[in-house]
Amino acid sequence: MRIRIVDAFTDRPFAGNPAGVLVLDAFPGDDRLQNIALEVNHAETAFTHPLPAGGEADWALRWFTPAAEVDLCGHATLATAHVLHSTGTHEGPVRFATRSGVLAATPAEDGSITLDFPTTALTPVTVPDGVTEALGTQPLSAHDTGPHVGDLLVELPDERSVHGLRPDHRALGAHSRRGVIATARAENPALGYDFVSRCFFPNIGIDEDPVTGSAHTALAPFWAERLGRTTLTGLQASPRAGRVRTELRGERTLLGGRAVTVMEGELLA
Known part of the structure; x- marks a missing residue:
């Protein structure tokens, strides 16, 4: 085999x-x-x-x-x-x-x-108690990605906050079925990406996923609404890092x- x-x-x-x-x-x-x-x-x-x-x-x-x-x-x-x-x-x-x-x-x-x-449908929610402490920073907003993806998506104040995360993975696991997506707008889009993210999935045995395609089915509509464009590029800022091109097409995301x-x-x- x-x-x-x-x-x-x-x-x-x-x-x-x-x-x-x-x-x-x-x-x-x-x-x-x-x-x-x-x-x-x-x-x-x-x-x-x-x-x-x-x-x-x-x-x-x-x-x-x-x-x-x-x-x-x-x-x-x-x-x-x-x-x-x-x-x-x-x-x-x-x-x-x-x-x-x-x-x-x-x-x-x-x-x-x-x-x-x-495309993942997003539902705005109140930042759950304990998420700020588990992440080590205060999110600006939070969204539920629903049962299919099973993540809590949180927006952080800036790109530096995403890069600097050192979360308590065990504590994060209490707040969603799979884990937490942390994201922020890119500080310098001239570098070739429009937003950054990191993904923590302790409930399925992955403390930090290096680059997560499924998360970008939620990140694409989230940032398309805020940036006013349907075609974007995301940088997942894990230690291995990777870029994902996204194109929002209604109920489908490329x-x-x-x-x-x-x-x-x-x-x-």
């Missing part, structure tokens, strides 16, 4: 968000999928297999963190599409059947890939980026 490690939302190795990718003939049992993801020990491991021709999707796709299966994952979808295209396993746009419906990934001539994901395969091996167990 071939396994690849792919760095997503980056054009260079050892940056962006690493994901395990396994191309299979069919899915084994859930316990085996979870054990493989735990062994890989990256934020997500993606498992995919081909579907019969003529259906609404070309491939089935599932994502597992080291601790649980998740409903939506951007970087591992990008990594999977990259593997299928770079190995010649699939040509042109690919449609994945997932827990979040059919998700499309379209390659461009420059090597980038654009994902077509559902996420663009690149990926690099950094490792290939054989799963023996």
